Each structure stands twice: as structure tokens, then as C-alpha cells.
Amino acid sequence: MSKKHSENDKHKPHLLANSITKSFGAVQALKHMDFEVNKGEVMGLVGDNGAGKSTLLRILTGVEKPDSGEVSIDGNETKISSPQDAVNAGISVVYQSLALCENLSASENVFLGKEILYTYGANFYPNILKPLNKYLMEAETKRSLENLKVDSIKYLNQKINGLSGGQRQCLAIARAIHSNSDILLLDEPTSALGLSQTEQVLSLIKKLRTADRAIVIISHHLSHLYEVCDRITVMKAGQNVGVFSLHHTSEEEIIRAITIGEVVINK
Amino acid sequence: MINAIDKTLASLIKRNISGYLPVLMALIVIWVYFGISEPAFLSSRNLYYLLMQSSVVGILAIGITLILLLGEIDLSIAAVAGVAASILGVLSTNYDFSPLTSCLVALIAGGVLSCLMGLVTSLFGVPSFIATLAGLMGFQGLMMKILGSNGTINVRDPFIRGITTSTLSDNHAIILSIFIILIYGFLLYFDHNKRIKYGLNINPLKLILSKFSFFSLSILSVAIALNSYRGVPFLVVIIFFLTVFIAWFTKSTAFGLYIYAIGGNAKSARHVGIPVIFVTICTFTITGLIAAIAGIIGVSRYASVSYNTFVGGPLLLETIGAAVIGGTSLFGGHGSVWHALLGALVIGSLGNGLDLTGASAADKLIVSGSILLVAVSIDSFARRFKK
Ligand SMILES: Nc1ncnc2c1ncn2[C@@H]1O[C@H](COP(=O)(O)OP(=O)(O)OP(=O)(O)O)[C@@H](O)[C@H]1O
Ligand SMILES: [Mg+2]
Numbered sequence: 001m002s003k004k005h006s007e008n009d010k011h012k013p014h015l016l017a018n019s020i021t022k023s024f025g026a027v028q029a030l031k032h033m034d035f036e037v038n039k040g041e042v043m044g045l046v047g048d049n050g051a052g053k054s055t056l057l058r059i060l061t062g063v064e065k066p067d068s069g070e071v072s073i074d075g076n077e078t079k080i081s082s083p084q085d086a087v088n089a090g091i092s093v094v095y096q097s098l099a100l101c102e103n104l105s106a107s108e109n110v111f112l113g114k115e116i117l118y119t120y121g122a123n124f125y126p127n128i129l130k131p132l133n134k135y136l137m138e139a140e141t142k143r144s145l146e147n148l149k150v151d152s153i154k155y156l157n158q159k160i161n162g163l164s165g166g167q168r169q170c171l172a173i174a175r176a177i178h179s180n181s182d183i184l185l186l187d188e189p190t191s192a193l194g195l196s197q198t199e200q201v202l203s204l205i206k207k208l209r210t211a212d213r214a215i216v217i218i219s220h221h222l223s224h225l226y227e228v229c230d231r232i233t234v235m236k237a238g239q240n241v242g243v244f245s246l247h248h249t250s251e252e253e254i255i256r257a258i259t260i261g262e263v264v265i266n267k
Numbered sequence: 268m269i270n271a272i273d274k275t276l277a278s279l280i281k282r283n284i285s286g287y288l289p290v291l292m293a294l295i296v297i298w299v300y301f302g303i304s305e306p307a308f309l310s311s312r313n314l315y316y317l318l319m320q321s322s323v324v325g326i327l328a329i330g331i332t333l334i335l336l337l338g339e340i341d342l343s344i345a346a347v348a349g350v351a352a353s354i355l356g357v358l359s360t361n362y363d364f365s366p367l368t369s370c371l372v373a374l375i376a377g378g379v380l381s382c383l384m385g386l387v388t389s390l391f392g393v394p395s396f397i398a399t400l401a402g403l404m405g406f407q408g409l410m411m412k413i414l415g416s417n418g419t420i421n422v423r424d425p426f427i428r429g430i431t432t433s434t435l436s437d438n439h440a441i442i443l444s445i446f447i448i449l450i451y452g453f454l455l456y457f458d459h460n461k462r463i464k465y466g467l468n469i470n471p472l473k474l475i476l477s478k479f480s481f482f483s484l485s486i487l488s489v490a491i492a493l494n495s496y497r498g499v500p501f502l503v504v505i506i507f508f509l510t511v512f513i514a515w516f517t518k519s520t521a522f523g524l525y526i527y528a529i530g531g532n533a534k535s536a537r538h539v540g541i542p543v544i545f546v547t548i549c550t551f552t553i554t555g556l557i558a559a560i561a562g563i564i565g566v567s568r569y570a571s572v573s574y575n576t577f578v579g580g581p582l583l584l585e586t587i588g589a590a591v592i593g594g595t596s597l598f599g600g601h602g603s604v605w606h607a608l609l610g611a612l613v614i615g616s617l618g619n620g621l622d623l624t625g626a627s628a629a630d631k632l633i634v635s636g637s638i639l640l641v642a643v644s645i646d647s648f649a650r651r652f653k654k
Contacts, residue, residue: 061538063538082540083537083538083539083540084540084542086540087539087540093538095538099532099534099535099538099539100532100535101527101528101531101532101535101536101600102531102532102600103527103530103531103532103600103601104524104527104528104531108524108528112524112528112535112536112539112541113539113540113541114539114540115521115524117521127521128520128521128522128525128546129520129521129522130520130521131519131520132519132520132521132524134519135461135462135464135465135467136465138465138467139465139466139467142466142467154468155468156467157467
């Protein structure tokens with residue numbers, strides 16, 4: 001039993017993408033894609049490889065510009081034309097291709113772009129020139145990695161170029177969590193993780209789900225999504241083929257939508 | 268158990284000095300070689316001249332390291348130094364500007380010219396190699412224009428000359444060395460304490476102590492050696508503090524972190540909201556200021572400005588060579604200004620030693636070229652190895 005957009009219109013969605021279209025040359029990655037997520041909700045986003053999930057995410061984070069369509073937050077149309085805009089709008093993200101800097105340390109990666117600075121009570125010179133509080137950043141990183149049950153990263157103040165894929169993914173997640181944003185977008189956050197780290201990430205997502213935060217998870221593991229999501233949006237060939245409430249939908253129905261789904265015209 | 272502790276200690280030591288090791292080894296090999304083949308090489312008199320000779324390259328190497336860290340290159344850096352030097356020479360000699368005002372104007376000019384390079388590189392997306400190549404040519408022309416028809420300006424101003432001719436008194440040199448050592452010791456202690464306070468893993472005491480003793484011994488022995496000739500040159504003190512400041516700036520401020528982040532992964536730097544264009548332009552500007560300082564030092568040292576001292580000779584290549592020999596990567600994101608300074612000493616020692624042993628200019632070029640090639644190969648190899 002699928003639930004469509006229109007039935008959920010009682011409250012305004014926190015993040016709403018309306019009829020987004022995006023082409024890369026001849027490839028139409030998104031065709032009038034609608035997407036929404038509410039406050040206090042964890043929304044899954046599924047679809048086959050190349051369905052356009054990551055593209056949608058990159059548009060929401062200002063990395064890619066849509067050809068048409070608009071994004072609104074709490075009902076206000078919001079221009080997200082650069083990653084900085086997305087940060088300002090309270091959106092933070094874990095990318096599928098982990099965007100870490102190999103030449104920086106674990107804690108520098110976690111805090112890059114929103115460093116903890118010594119202020120010395122002075123505000124007459126710009127933040128960018130203030131000294132970094134490396135100790136606090138490292139301690140905070142240590143704490144959040146402990147929360148994620150990651151104890152294999154020993155030297156948080158050393159370059160990360162020796163870390164494994166899973167360790168990096170944990171750092172990327174620690175990074176997103178640390179931003180404390182209202183909107184958290186995770187593109188396959190568990191794809192490189194071991195069993196216990198996956199469990200930790202999923203339970204952490206449950207913890208992160210607070211009344212005023214919206215979380216979006218892209219994943220190919222339906223079982224993971226069933227564990228943490230309230231609803232799932234299914235994409236096929238750049239279009240929204242249905243939004244399902246997990247309490248009312250079986251895994252088979254979702255798989256059917258992913259493989260043979262058709263666009264539900266809801267407007 | 269003991270074995271395990273030794274292993275972590277060894278890996279810690281490796282991590283802590285691995286950046287310094289190649290360049291220090293090169294320096295030691297060169298010093299031992301020339302020390303044996305030409306005993307005058309290790310005299311305190313020669314140490315004095317070695318430091319003086321390496322000063323301009325050393326300062327420029329600090330400047331270009333910032334650009335290399337960004338993953339860019341600045342071929343115009345020596346020409347910027349040349350323009351700044353020419354401005355200083357003309358203003359202080361032909362136009363009777365006070366030396367301080369002339370220096371200030373030279374600094375501003377250096378900053379503005381390199382800022383222009385940064386603008387073209389980051390705003391218009393012109394590869395820095397091309398943009399600064401154009402800059403190199405343009406600034407060479409500019410330098411010729413400023414210097415006028417006879418091409419050389421002699422600068423006899425006592426203040427400007429004094430920058431590189433004055434030395435500290437023996438006592439002041441020792442007091443300053445001890446002061447610096449105490450500060451360094453305090454910083455190590457402060458760091459250790461903070462790490463304990465925040466519950467972070469700490470370096471073993473052995474490592475901290477050996478760092479401290481190595482640093483203290485180096486500083487003191489240089490000061491004592493220089494005292495036995497003319498004394499510690501004021502210039503050495505200037506370069507030391509300039510390097511301390513730039514090293515602190517790159518390693519300990521948000522701006523410095525952004526330089527490394529952009530050089531390491533420009534795309535993700537942009538994704539996390541780092542103002543890449545702004546940081547690039549500012550870094551170029553800072554490098555321009557540093558280049559201008561090198562220009563001022565050059566004028567003071569040679570008591571003149573001429574086209575050849577800055578752009579006709581090997582200054583640009585020696586600068587890039589010093590940074591790369593110091594282990595700064597041409598691919599961005601790896602390196603430090605201290606290493607660049609050591610790299611400049613390697614280049615300086617080679618030139619100085621080959622001069623002493625009576626090598627020809629041709630030999631010097633061939634040896635320097637080979638060393639540079641080895642350094643760049645190590646850089647490329649290390650990069651491929653890491654992937
Ligand atoms: N920068 C780009 N240039 C050209 N084509 C692109 C680009 N980015 C995405 N595409 C195309 O757009 C389509 C959607 O890609 P996208 O990465 O969004 O898929 P996805 O749903 O995230 O797939 P996966 O599950 O494999 O991660 C694909 O056909 C892809 O080839
Ligand atoms: Mg994807």
C-alpha cells in the first residue's frame with residue numbers, strides 16, 4: 001500500500017525539491033524529480049545504479065546546479081548555488097565518493113570548514129586568521145569516533161593517507177554528525193563499513209533523529225533502511241516512482257517499484 | 268611488550284622526522300664531502316658566507332612553498348622580487364625617498380603584482396604555470412623600465428645596507444639563542460600538557476627530549492660558530508623569525524589549514540565551503556610580500572640592483588629547487604617552510620662548496636640540475652607509491 005505525496009501534505013516538508021531537471025549532455029539524470037523530507041523524519045532514497053540519487057543529492061548541496069526546478073526549506077524557496085550556501089542553509093552531507101583530504105589529519109578532516117578556533121575575546125580580525133584549537137578538535141574527534149565504536153584510528157593528528165576505506169567512511173560520518181545541521185544527507189554511508197561499524201552507524205542515525213532534524217539516507221541495502229527509515233522514496237531513471245511509508249509496505253513492493261516502477265503522477 | 272613499545276616509538280620518530288630526513292641527509296652528505304675535500308668549507312667564516320649567500324633563495328623558497336602547497340606554481344616570483352628591488356633602488360637613490368618608505372612601497376608593489384597573478388589564476392581559471400609565465404615576462408620588462416637605460420642602480424644607503432651587514436654582539440646572540448630555546452622548550456611543555464589535559468595520546472618523553480636537545484644544540488652551535496667569526500648576522504635572525512611566523516601561520520591557523528586542504532583535494536575543499544578563490548588570491552599576495560622582502564634583502568646584500576641578479580640568472584630555478592629538495596611536493600598539499608629553508612641551504616652549500624673546490628660554472632649547473640632531478644623524482648615516486 002503506497003502513500004503518495006499528496007496524502008502527506010498536512011504539514012510542510014522541511015526540505016522540498018520541486019520538479020528538478022538535470023541533464024549531462026545527452027544523459028537526462030533527473031526528470032522533474034520531486035522529493036521531500038519532514039522534520040523528525042528519516043527518509044530513505046533508493047533506486048538502481050544511475051537512477052540519479054547522487055545527482056539529486058549534489059543539487060541539494062550546491063555542488064551541481066539544476067537545469068530547472070527549485071528547492072525550498074520550511075516553505076521558503078532557497079537558492080543553493082554553492083556548497084557554502086548549503087552549509088549556511090544547515091545542510092550537511094556525506095558523499096559517496098568520500099571527499100576527504102589525504103594530506104590532512106583525521107581531526108582536521110572532521111572539522112574542515114568549521115574549525116574550532118581560539119578567539120581570545122577578539123573579533124576585530126577575521127576568523128580565518130585565528131589560531132586553531134587543535135587539542136579540542138582532536139578530543140572531539142576522539143569522542144565522536146568512540147561513539148561510533150571506532151577504535152582502530154590511533155593517531156588522530158596524523159595524515160589519513162594510511163587509513164582503510166571503512167575508517168575513512170567513519171571519519172566522513174563523524175564529520176557530518178559534527179556539523180549538527182538540521183538536514184543531514186548521507187550517500188551510502190555504510191557501503192564500506194564492517195558489520196559492527198554498520199550497526200553503530202545505524203544506531204547513531206536513530207539517535208540523531210530528533211524532532212527538528214531531517215535525515216536522508218541513500219542505500220542499496222533495504223534491510224538497513226527498514227531499520228532506520230520512516231519512509232522511502234524510490235527513484236527510477238531520474239524520476240520519483242513513489243514514496244512509501246515503511247509501516248505499510250513490504251520489501252517486495254519496494255523492490256518491485258525499484259525494478260519495474262512507473263511514475264506516479266501526483267500533481 | 269618492550270618490543271611493541273620500541274616499535275611505536277620508532278614509528279613515532281619516523282613520522283616526526285620523516286619530512287626532515289631526506290633534506291637533512293642531503294645537507295650532511297654535502298657538508299661531510301666538502302668538509303673533507305676542502306677543509307675551509309667548514310670554517311665559521313665560510314658558514315657566515317654560506318648563510319648570507321643562501322638568504323635570498325631561502326626567503327623566496329619560503330614564498331614559493333606556500334604556492335606549491337596550494338598545488339599551484341609561481342614562475343614570476345623572482346621577477347616580482349626583482350621589481351620590488353628595482354623600486355626600492357630607484358626610490359631611495361634617484362628620488363630621495365626615505366629608506367623605510369621605499370621598502371614599504373617595494374613591499375606593496377610585490378603584494379600587488381602577485382595578487383594579480385592569483386586573480387588571473389583563480390578567477391579566470393588560467394593554469395598558474397601559464398599565468399605566472401606571462402607574469403615572468405611582463406615583470407622582467409617592468410623591471411627593465413624601472414631600472415632605466417643603464418640597467419644597474421647602486422644603493423649606498425646605510426640603513427638598507429645595514430640590514431645585511433650588521434651583526435648581533437656575541438652576548439646578544441647567546442642571550443637570544445637561549446631565549447629561543449626556552450620558548451621552544453615551553454611550547455613543547457605546553458603542547459604536552461594540553462594533550463594530557465584533553466586526554467589525547469602523547470608522544471613519549473624520550474622523543475620530546477630528543478627533539479628539544481637536537482633543536483637546542485643546533486641553535487647554540489650555529490650561534491657559537493658564527494660568534495667566532497663576525498657574529499650572528501641580523502639577517503639570520505630576520506629569516507628565522509620570518510620562517511617561524513610563516514610556519515605558524517600555515518600550520519596553526521584556519522587559513523593555513525585551507526592552503527593544505529586546497530592543495531590536497533581542491534574539490535572537497537570547495538565542498539566543505541572553503542573560499543578557495545579568496546584563499547588562493549591571498550596566498551599569492553602573501554607570496555608577493557615575501558618575494559618583495561627577498562628583493563629588499565637582495566638590494567642590501569649586493570648594494571645594487573641589476574637585472575641579472577634577479578631574473579637573468581638561476582634564481583628562479585634555485586628557488587623552486589630549494590622548495591622541492593626540501594620535500595615540498597609539486598603536486599600540492601605536502602611540505603613545510605622549514606624544509607624549504609633547509610633546501611635553500613642544500614642549494615647554497617652546493618654552490619659554495621663547488622666554488623671553493625674551484626669547479627666551473629658548467630659543473631655547478633650540472634650538479635644542481637642532477638640534485639633537482641633526484642628530488643623531483645623522489646616526489647613523483649612517493650606520490651605514485653602512496654596511490
Ligand atoms: N558529472 C556527470 N557527467 C555526466 N554524467 C553524469 C554525471 N553525474 C551523473 N551522471 C549520470 O547521471 C546519471 C545518474 O547518476 P547518479 O550518480 O546520480 O546515480 P546514482 O543513483 O547515484 O547511482 P549509484 O547507485 O550507482 O550511486 C547516470 O547515468 C550518470 O552516468
Ligand atoms: Mg550514487
